[in-house]
Amino acid sequence: MTFITRVTLNRSRSATAEIVSNFRKTHHLVEQCFSHDTRATFDDKSGRLLWRVSTSSYDPELLILSPLQPDVNHIVELAGRANDPLGVTTRSYDELIDALEVGSKRLFSIRANSANRIDRNTFVPHVTSKWISEWFREKAARSGFLVSESEIEVTEEHPVTSHKSHKLVTMSSSFVEGRLEVSDPDLLAHTIRNGFGRGKAYGFGLLAIAREQGS
């Protein structure tokens, strides 16, 4: 089973600022939604733990995609609101994924770390929406869906940084939105459950989909 959870964070808590800006901290918090043993049972058939932070609304939101229902109480205690009925929403994502057929059209959104591999350990990030769209569409075709040039928008593109023992790690973060057409439903299901692109542990790769309103 695949679940999607949205945790609405409380803007006036100091931990919220940390969650939004420090991806390593958020990685640890999200991992702690499951016990170590449970996480070890995740495989590419069940799917993996994926998350992303969105600051598009007044209260930042933490979105988590996981093979089991996550326990987000520790996150709510730190950065959420106690007793907030709509603060945490968990829903099943399976019906959405299983309803995909060849030719289905869906809206998608993803925070991606777009980069190219130069040699074994070197990756160069993409800057400018032109290269990001190109990378995304090309990789999409290999992941079970098609995106046309006119139906993709890169609405955010900036670096995110985090410190790891006195070294600064920078990743390029792009928010890509648009419309997709399913070309291989099983492959796309695998992509959604296992993530798209690099940085899946750090808030990238969660491909969210939805039917268009009014269809």
Added chain:
Amino acid sequence: MTTLLLKLVAPIQSWGVGDWYYSRSTRSYPTRSGVIGLIHAALGIDRDDDEGVRLTSSLRLGVRLDHEGKMISDFQTITFLPVGATGKKAQEPITKPFTKHYISDAAFLVGVEGEHDLIEKVRAALIEPRYTLFLGRKSCPPSEPVLVGVRHLALGEALLTEPLLKPERHKADSKSVLLVTEDGVPTTSVRDHPVSFSKQHRTFDHREVREEMVVVPVVHPESGSKERVWHKPEFKKNEQRADTEDTSKAVIVISRKSRFAFDPIQEARA
């Protein structure tokens, strides 16, 4: 004649004329030596390359003070071990005071007129500069891409017809700004014409410039775009779009409302 237009915009920039001891001053507008230095950095011409200086000496420069900014000064002290005349490091550190002067929040439009081939080379170099570009001092990086574009006009015409930089900072339709140009009848002379940038024999000559007030058009873009841009936190309205075709205008976008926006959990079953 072809004119290349550059914009020098940064939170701080400093265009010094000479002193580099305990008070680093700045003139109120970019120096020829500073701008030529920036062009050399883009082209990859080293400091000691006096031949390179001859190459760019044929360029004619004009500077328009679109937003003159404010002079600020930064008091610092530096504690160091002085090196004696024999080259030996002293035992005791000494502390010296430093005052550094900058122009803050300024925006200058610079026109560079020259032969078509050379201008084309400079334009290409500004898109992919060989060395890091900075505005006067290494501590003053530009906050926007320096290149504006090439105009097939003479220097004077290009600087008079180009709309005001950062039009969101000026509500009216035109603005009266200072133009300092090598065109026309000169009114004063300044000593910032670089003859050599080398450390051993750094030399500058005088050049004659004309300072005059001119009126330039201000073009306000259509309002309504809801884009937040990384390096301009003080603006609530947003003007620059990330232009996907022209990489010389690449800006880092923080967020923009997309026509495909949706709530990611709206479809999922409870």
